[in-house]
Amino acid sequence: MDVNKLILVLLAILLPPVAVFLHRGIGSDLVINILLCLFFWLPGVLHALYIITR
Structure with a gap:
């Protein structure tokens, strides 16, 4: 796992929409x-x- 993906995973736990925006x-x-x-934080x-x- 490279550094960019690791940062995105950490960001996905804290701020999921920001991580999705940066990735896609x-x-x-x-x-x-x-x-x-x-709706809830966990599904996000x-x-x-x-x-x-993926």
């Missing part, structure tokens, strides 16, 4: 992540980790 940019993944974070974190690690 503005798009459907970011909108989905923001909606998941609005899991989605962000999935986006970053």
